[in-house]
Amino acid sequence: MAFKHKPYHAAVLLSSLLIISSSKFLGAKVLNYSSTAYLSTLWPNHPSQMVNTTEMASVTPILLRKTDGPWFMCGFYCNMDGSSCLFGVLIFQNLNSAYLQFPQLVWSANRNNPVPTHAALQLTQDGDLVLINFDLTVVWSSNTRGKPVSGINLTDTGNLVLFGRNNETIWQSFDHPTDSLLWGQKLVPGQKLRASVSESNMSQGLFCLSVTPDGLMAYMESNPPQRYYTSRFHEGHSFEFNKGRLYGWDIPYSSSSQFLKFEPDGHLKVYQWDGMHWRQVADLLSPEAGDCGYPTVCGKYGVCKHGQCGCPDAANYQSNFFRQIDSRHPNLGCSALTPISCDYAKDQSFLELKNAYYFAFESSLYGHGTGLDECKNSCLNNCSCKAALFAYDGNGTSEGGCLLLNEVFSIINNENHAVSVHNTTLFVMVSSVKNSRHSKVMLVLTLGAFSASLCCVGCCLFLFRKRLKELKEIEMDLLDHLPGMPARYSYEMLKKMTENFSRKLGQGGFGSVYEGILDNGTKIAVKYLNGFGQVKDSFLVEVNTIGGIHHINLVKLVGYCSEKSHRLLVYEYMANGSLDTWIFGGTEKSPLPWHTRRKIILDIAKGLAYLHEECCQKIIHFDVKPQNVLLDQNFNAKVSDFGLSKLLEKDQSRVVTRMRGTPGYLAPEWLHSAGMTEKVDVYSFGVVIMEIICGRKNVDWSMTGENSHLLSLFKRKALEERLQDIVDKKSEDMLIHMEEAIDVMKIGAWCLQSDFTKRPSMSLVVKALEGLVAAETNLNFDFTNSSVVNMVATADQEQEAVDDASPLLPSVLSGPR
Numbered sequence: 001m002a003f004k005h006k007p008y009h010a011a012v013l014l015s016s017l018l019i020i021s022s023s024k025f026l027g028a029k030v031l032n033y034s035s036t037a038y039l040s041t042l043w044p045n046h047p048s049q050m051v052n053t054t055e056m057a058s059v060t061p062i063l064l065r066k067t068d069g070p071w072f073m074c075g076f077y078c079n080m081d082g083s084s085c086l087f088g089v090l091i092f093q094n095l096n097s098a099y100l101q102f103p104q105l106v107w108s109a110n111r112n113n114p115v116p117t118h119a120a121l122q123l124t125q126d127g128d129l130v131l132i133n134f135d136l137t138v139v140w141s142s143n144t145r146g147k148p149v150s151g152i153n154l155t156d157t158g159n160l161v162l163f164g165r166n167n168e169t170i171w172q173s174f175d176h177p178t179d180s181l182l183w184g185q186k187l188v189p190g191q192k193l194r195a196s197v198s199e200s201n202m203s204q205g206l207f208c209l210s211v212t213p214d215g216l217m218a219y220m221e222s223n224p225p226q227r228y229y230t231s232r233f234h235e236g237h238s239f240e241f242n243k244g245r246l247y248g249w250d251i252p253y254s255s256s257s258q259f260l261k262f263e264p265d266g267h268l269k270v271y272q273w274d275g276m277h278w279r280q281v282a283d284l285l286s287p288e289a290g291d292c293g294y295p296t297v298c299g300k301y302g303v304c305k306h307g308q309c310g311c312p313d314a315a316n317y318q319s320n321f322f323r324q325i326d327s328r329h330p331n332l333g334c335s336a337l338t339p340i341s342c343d344y345a346k347d348q349s350f351l352e353l354k355n356a357y358y359f360a361f362e363s364s365l366y367g368h369g370t371g372l373d374e375c376k377n378s379c380l381n382n383c384s385c386k387a388a389l390f391a392y393d394g395n396g397t398s399e400g401g402c403l404l405l406n407e408v409f410s411i412i413n414n415e416n417h418a419v420s421v422h423n424t425t426l427f428v429m430v431s432s433v434k435n436s437r438h439s440k441v442m443l444v445l446t447l448g449a450f451s452a453s454l455c456c457v458g459c460c461l462f463l464f465r466k467r468l469k470e471l472k473e474i475e476m477d478l479l480d481h482l483p484g485m486p487a488r489y490s491y492e493m494l495k496k497m498t499e500n501f502s503r504k505l506g507q508g509g510f511g512s513v514y515e516g517i518l519d520n521g522t523k524i525a526v527k528y529l530n531g532f533g534q535v536k537d538s539f540l541v542e543v544n545t546i547g548g549i550h551h552i553n554l555v556k557l558v559g560y561c562s563e564k565s566h567r568l569l570v571y572e573y574m575a576n577g578s579l580d581t582w583i584f585g586g587t588e589k590s591p592l593p594w595h596t597r598r599k600i601i602l603d604i605a606k607g608l609a610y611l612h613e614e615c616c617q618k619i620i621h622f623d624v625k626p627q628n629v630l631l632d633q634n635f636n637a638k639v640s641d642f643g644l645s646k647l648l649e650k651d652q653s654r655v656v657t658r659m660r661g662t663p664g665y666l667a668p669e670w671l672h673s674a675g676m677t678e679k680v681d682v683y684s685f686g687v688v689i690m691e692i693i694c695g696r697k698n699v700d701w702s703m704t705g706e707n708s709h710l711l712s713l714f715k716r717k718a719l720e721e722r723l724q725d726i727v728d729k730k731s732e733d734m735l736i737h738m739e740e741a742i743d744v745m746k747i748g749a750w751c752l753q754s755d756f757t758k759r760p761s762m763s764l765v766v767k768a769l770e771g772l773v774a775a776e777t778n779l780n781f782d783f784t785n786s787s788v789v790n791m792v793a794t795a796d797q798e799q800e801a802v803d804d805a806s807p808l809l810p811s812v813l814s815g816p817r
Helices: 007-025 342-347 372-380 434-482 491-497 532-547 594-613 679-694 710-719 734-735 738-751 762-769 787-792
Strands: 037-038 042-043 049-052 057-067 071-079 085-093 097-109 120-125 128-134 138-141 150-155 160-163 169-172 178-183 193-198 205-210 215-220 226-230 258-262 268-273 278-283 303-305 308-311 322-324 334-336 347-355 354-360 367-371 385-394 397-407 411-413 424-431 504-508 511-517 524-527 555-564 568-572 618-620 629-631 636-639 646-648
Touching: 037 057, 042 057, 057 150, 071 097, 097 178, 097 258, 128 342, 138 268, 138 594, 150 178, 193 258, 193 504, 308 629, 347 372, 354 385, 354 424, 367 372, 372 385, 372 397, 372 424, 491 511, 491 524, 491 555, 491 568, 594 618, 594 629, 594 636, 594 679, 594 738, 594 762, 679 710, 679 738, 679 762, 734 738, 738 762
Parallel strands: 049 097, 303 411
Antiparallel strands: 037 150, 042 120, 049 057, 057 071, 071 085, 085 097, 120 128, 128 138, 150 160, 160 169, 178 258, 193 205, 205 215, 215 226, 258 268, 268 278, 303 308, 322 334, 347 424, 354 411, 367 397, 385 397, 385 424, 504 511, 511 524, 524 568, 555 568, 618 646, 629 636
16 A cells, blocks of 8 residues: 555645645535545544534534435544544434434444544555545555445445446455444345444444354353343345345334444344434344343343343342442442352352343253253363253153353243243353452461461561561562652452452463453453462562553553552453463454554564663563564554563673573574573564464474474474464454565564674664665574473473473563453
């Protein structure tokens, strides 16, 4: 694309258009916009049209289609301050020059990645429709580059179409529905509607509606998915929304505008313009689902009875095991007073809820002819199982149908036969161990151990206690006076923010990571460190070092706790987790497009360059790998895990240290006696580049021979001039941008030079990725020697660290994983 290869000219062009458009749009009239445009057109996002909605918004019109019924507009739809804009298609009516009357967004390209004002849409000369952020990064693309596109058209049905020379359709928005359907739009196998998170958050939520061989299916995209509606009629392989009908439903309609929307709460509704507002005329799933048949009607573990919400208990829903998350809003669900855990499986039992039913039972696959005890034992023996629903066959035996649940959403009280399936019991897994009992047991054990050893340690206790108190006072004083320290929290404050550490995000090093929420509503990740000794020292180093580092591509430490034996670190929350789950995640996650992978590579490079060259003290990471790269909600990458870092003063050239890191990412010089420099991070970064572009691990034992080692495979393909063979083929977008991907792979090869003096600095890598300098072309593809390969081959592929002589410093003080 022009922007990618000529950033300077693109920036000048974008700036010029913004200046011109700002004066043009001040008095813009929506009536003047065309419904068609052609190649090499760029539209900057400069909101010019006010929108009359419940919350004021604005739009940047691009294309307009007028019809005798509804009108359609293609453009940017922004919140009032312009900080969050979606490119999409709007349906509306009663247009005037001052306001759009209650327009509804029926399709959007970037619902998960909003852009601010001064982003732009471009129909490029090579036929690609791209959404470009103000920093010239590509946010979304139609992936039609190189196809015979002649122009773009907004049709009289609201379909956004890229057409060819003979007006043939090459790409259309109707093939990529979001959460809505328009008249004439079909939903076919392979497509699905996905509801938004909420009315104010239009990113993808958990509710999905898709076409299956049996018809329409509505479900929660949990693991595994839980269906709450499966159609009882089928009209073929595609289902078209037409006037008065969708898929066997008769829908009231008039000659006015109408659209169908899959709502954030899982309802499938049809709206119609009544002359003043959009009015609901049909709620298609409710006749079968009823008041209580939707998965989130009462939140997780909430019990729905006649539309009212409570918490589960065998007798009267005044539970000793659960409490409402918010008593003023009972529909938010319930949380366990004592969370269940695989570590305490023997202390778990079932809370039996008779005449309880679960929405997913009738439409799910479950075990027929299963005994009650067999059903319960199947759940008890499955660490992932949270509940089991048993429905008696009704033939006088104890056999029936059994459904195991890994996640428990809303439960239906079926006492008065609210659903057709009778005689059902739900067994909810609960912990039979209360916190008080744990405390008493620990107290008894502690007192017993103390009494037994009193004779041995009595003489030393007084001296140790006095010295320990002095050391603790010194430590606390040190923590309180460190310059630039992040916020200090008490243990009770963090306990409250994490709801008693009930929402576990992951486990790593010496501690577990929990989700929490600050008083201002900001999500955080809290790492609870366990143990003493080295953890204490590492904690001080981490707080002192990381607390003073602030960079957009480094995970931010926002606070800490050091109280008695408690050691906790508070990090910013990263919504999309670690990079490895996206590039090694198999089919469970969509393959990342090229522009996202390229940006992630650049973000990592900038973060490492800052650590190496811009800190007052040089920091070597020593463990650069995808697991230590975290992604926020917009897939911005941030480097985490400085638990293995060692500080290196700027007037020093190298630091000698023990071997550390992860097999597959270790530089060859680890096998020598030479001191280590920051070039070990450059080498590991080169491996990460290869993994991101190839979509596989460097060392993959599921492959045979040379193919199991990516760097050896790269060498062979580079000599054969067939690097395209190893680019990730799971993503069609990667194949479209094959040439660019290969260019970045060559930068990765530059980072992988076995002679560390020939590797570039990370700041030079950043310039090469930005196209400001040319990468080295005289490269040696012998990235490793046989010793390194053999060392990796004999290591446990799941091992997190290697140390030939002594225990490694663990990655205990990592950012949240």
